[in-house]
Amino acid sequence: MKTYKIRKNDKVIVTTGKDKGKVGRVLKLLPKKDRILVEKVNMVKRHTKANPYAKSPGGIVEKEAPMHISNVALLCDACAKPTRVGYKITDDGKKVRYCKKCNQDIDKG
Secondary structure (H helix, E strand, O other): OOOOOOOOOOEEEEOOOOOOOOEEEEEEEEHHHOEEEEOOOOEEEEEEOOEOOOOEOOEEEEEEOOEEHHHEEEEOOOOOOEEOEEEEEOOOOOEEEEEOOOOOEOOOO
């Protein structure tokens, strides 16, 4: 299984593409396709048919589309900049992620 330095609920910034500069929260990781779903970024319109059993109306629905994980960078809470992520082992033996720019821990608790 592939592992990524970006996880669900992380705050990321888009580095390339039509939504460059937008900031959003990670909704879902799709590791088999190297893709990521970011809240309110890469919005597309989908035409849906009404479903009376699920009580969903038809029409044009706007939703997020997956984008490649290389097109986003993790946003550090401490320095508020896009950063690379490193790993270090704490004194109590836990492996935590840290910001390579300001050397602060990203993982809380």
